[in-house]
Amino acid sequence: MRLLTSAPPRRTTTPTSLSVVLAAVLLLVGGLLLALPDRAGAGPVADSLISQGRPATSSSVEDSTFGPEKAFDGVSTTRWASTEGIDPQWLRVDLGPSATVSRVKLVWEVAYAKAYRVEISSDGTTWTRLATETAGNGGTDDWTGLTGTGRYLRVYGTARGTSYGYSLWTVEVYGTTGSTTPPTGSFTVVAAGDIAAQCTASSSSCAHPKTAALAQRIAPSFYLTMGDNQYDDALLSDFKNYYDKSWGAFKAKTRPVPGNHETYDPAGSLAGYKAYFGAIAYPQGKPYYSYDQGNWHFVALDSNSFDDAAQIQWLKDDLARNTKGCVAAYFHHPLYSSGGHGNDPVSRPVWKILYDARADLVLNGHDHHYERFAPQDPDGRATADGMVEIVGGMGGAEPYDIETVQPNSQKRISGTYGVLKLDLTDTTYTWQYVGTDDQVKDSAPTYTCH
Numbered sequence: 001m002r003l004l005t006s007a008p009p010r011r012t013t014t015p016t017s018l019s020v021v022l023a024a025v026l027l028l029v030g031g032l033l034l035a036l037p038d039r040a041g042a043g044p045v046a047d048s049l050i051s052q053g054r055p056a057t058s059s060s061v062e063d064s065t066f067g068p069e070k071a072f073d074g075v076s077t078t079r080w081a082s083t084e085g086i087d088p089q090w091l092r093v094d095l096g097p098s099a100t101v102s103r104v105k106l107v108w109e110v111a112y113a114k115a116y117r118v119e120i121s122s123d124g125t126t127w128t129r130l131a132t133e134t135a136g137n138g139g140t141d142d143w144t145g146l147t148g149t150g151r152y153l154r155v156y157g158t159a160r161g162t163s164y165g166y167s168l169w170t171v172e173v174y175g176t177t178g179s180t181t182p183p184t185g186s187f188t189v190v191a192a193g194d195i196a197a198q199c200t201a202s203s204s205s206c207a208h209p210k211t212a213a214l215a216q217r218i219a220p221s222f223y224l225t226m227g228d229n230q231y232d233d234a235l236l237s238d239f240k241n242y243y244d245k246s247w248g249a250f251k252a253k254t255r256p257v258p259g260n261h262e263t264y265d266p267a268g269s270l271a272g273y274k275a276y277f278g279a280i281a282y283p284q285g286k287p288y289y290s291y292d293q294g295n296w297h298f299v300a301l302d303s304n305s306f307d308d309a310a311q312i313q314w315l316k317d318d319l320a321r322n323t324k325g326c327v328a329a330y331f332h333h334p335l336y337s338s339g340g341h342g343n344d345p346v347s348r349p350v351w352k353i354l355y356d357a358r359a360d361l362v363l364n365g366h367d368h369h370y371e372r373f374a375p376q377d378p379d380g381r382a383t384a385d386g387m388v389e390i391v392g393g394m395g396g397a398e399p400y401d402i403e404t405v406q407p408n409s410q411k412r413i414s415g416t417y418g419v420l421k422l423d424l425t426d427t428t429y430t431w432q433y434v435g436t437d438d439q440v441k442d443s444a445p446t447y448t449c450h
Contacts, residue, residue: 047102051153051173055094055188057217058082059438062165068092069219071171079109082157082165089166090438092154097178098122101130101153104143104174109167112138115159120150124432125440127154136161185294185426190215192395192419193226193259193332193365196243207417208396210436212246215419218434221293223250224300226365227259227332229273231397234262236272243276246396255291256281257300259332259365269304286311290318295426295449297324299354301331306346315350319357325427326449329354330363334391336380338409339367340400351378355387358450361429365393368400369414370433372444376408388447390431392420411442 051072058068058080066081068091082089095101104118114136119127128150131143138161153173157166192211199206215223228234230243239248247254258281262273270287283289287302288311299318305311319327335347344366354362355378370393375386393400399415418435427449433442 047174047176049172050095050099050101050175050177051093051171054096055219056080056092057094057219057438058091059089059217060086060165060213061217062167064216066167067219068217071168076107076169079167079169081109081111081167084111084165085160085163086165087160088156088158090154090156091166091168091171092124092152093171093173094152095173095177096151098149098151099153099173099175099177101148101150101173101175102144102146103172104131104146104153104155105170105172106141106143106155106168107170108136108138108141109169110138110162111164111167112136112161113155113157113159113166114161116155116157118143118146119154119156120148121152121154122150123440123443124152125443127156185424187221187294187424188218189222189224189293189422189424190218190220190419191224191226191330191363191422192392193363194228194368194393194397195225195247195395196230196238197397198231198238198242200242200245206396207436208242209246211395211417211419212249214434214436214438215247216250217438218419218421220421223247223254224298224330224363225254225256225395226330226363226392227257227303228261228365228393228397229256229259230276231261233264233266234270234272235265235267236275239272239276251277251280254280255298255300257331258287258302258304260304263304286314288314290322292324294424295324296326296328296424297322299327299329299359301329301350303331303333303344303347303350306333306350312349312353315353319353319359322357326361326424326429327354327357327359328361328363328429329359332364333366334364334389335362335378336373336376336389336406336408337364337367337391338371338402338405338412339369339391339393339414340403341367342404343406348378351387358385359387360447360449362387362389363420364389364391365395367391368393368397369402369412370394370416370418370420370442371402371412372410372433372442373406374408374410375447380407382408385450390420392433394418413441416441 056068
């Protein structure tokens with residue numbers, strides 16, 4: 001164990017039997033002479049374990065049985081494992097409200113890191129180093145005497161100790177959490193549109209397997225799509241050959257909507273889409289539906305048929321029945337966009353209905369870029385009571401350029417594939433646009449529901 005808590009931090013590995021004897025002697029002498037701060041009865045209570053059960057993500061997983069959450073589940077026989085033979089790799093935990101970290105304990109499996117860093121971040125983008133290992137030999141690494149504050153902590157492996165990947169039985173983070181009470185009803189959703197080009201992971205330029213892997217690493221409560229799930233004509237055979245090989249891995253937890261490409265199927269508009277997703281896309285017998293999660297009401301719409309009086313009446317009735325405090329709607333065609341397709345007035349009447357119902361968030365695809373807008377009304381006027389729109393069409397299809405920047409557009413990214421990571425609570429929402437390199441490309445403000 002570490003005897004002093006002064007900087008720099010030190011790593012204590014699993015000792016040999018001789019080392020155990022020596023350590024015991026030193027500990028006894030130290031206890032008699034030094035009145036150590038961490039000695040029972042001689043100082044403050046040791047910091048608490050603050051990482052167990054917290055949301056976790058990783059750069060990769062060997063397969064679904066070795067997910068990042070396994071390192072934080074408190075079970076010594078489960079583990080996270082990365083893909084083999086690739087450097088660097090990382091494992092990250094969300095500690096919730098800002099935490100002060102004093103100790104990190106790592107228990108390596110056979111696939112250990114020879115070189116790695118322990119880092120902390122307040123936003124998941126900028127990282128501060130807490131500890132560095134350059135000659136690791138596996139076993140247990142117990143870093144004490146750390147001083148760092150942030151929300152996210154990660155173990156960033158830069159050199160493998162074996163020909164395998166990286167694998168940790170356990171990561172324990174000790175410290176104190178911030179005084180802010182964690183928001184209630186919190187959950188995470190991954191969203192993307194314009195996904196499966198006609199390619200597979202055998203092609204290094206194929207993007208949708210990479211966005212699918214990223215989406216799985218985030219491990220949300222569920223996934224939603226904003227249309228054009230399958231290119232080019234969305235045949236059932238194409239869904240099976242392409243989408244199913246990537247995003248199909250979590251089909252059962254996906255809540256999709258159709259885009260214009262789903263209408264091109266020679267077998268009939270939405271035929272392949274309906275045959276592939278079945279009741280997942282038609283839970284209420286129509287290609288539009290709604291559902292609840294926590295204090296959120298989600299409305300999934302078919303923007304190919306916004307001229308359908310039945311869908312419009314259903315939307316009005318659905319919103320009138322809603323009892324949840326936060327409302328999000330998603331459909332393919334954005335009312336506002338700075339991309340190649342530009343603004344689509346077909347969505348304006350639906351925006352008016354949602355705005356009058358005090359909806360909060362609108363998610364769209366169609367243009368193949370990422371963009372977020374400030375709150376605005378259906379006429380494009382900025383207002384605190386307006387709805388926030390996000391265009392998230394970078395799920396795998398060929399990117400589009402930004403062309404005409406629209407009023408109230410706050411951030412635009414083209415050419416970087418990724419997904420939206422939406423973090424929602426009973427009263428608030430925020431999100432990050434995460435690239436397939438696992439880097440956060442944009443972080444949104446935190447909004448309060450109307």
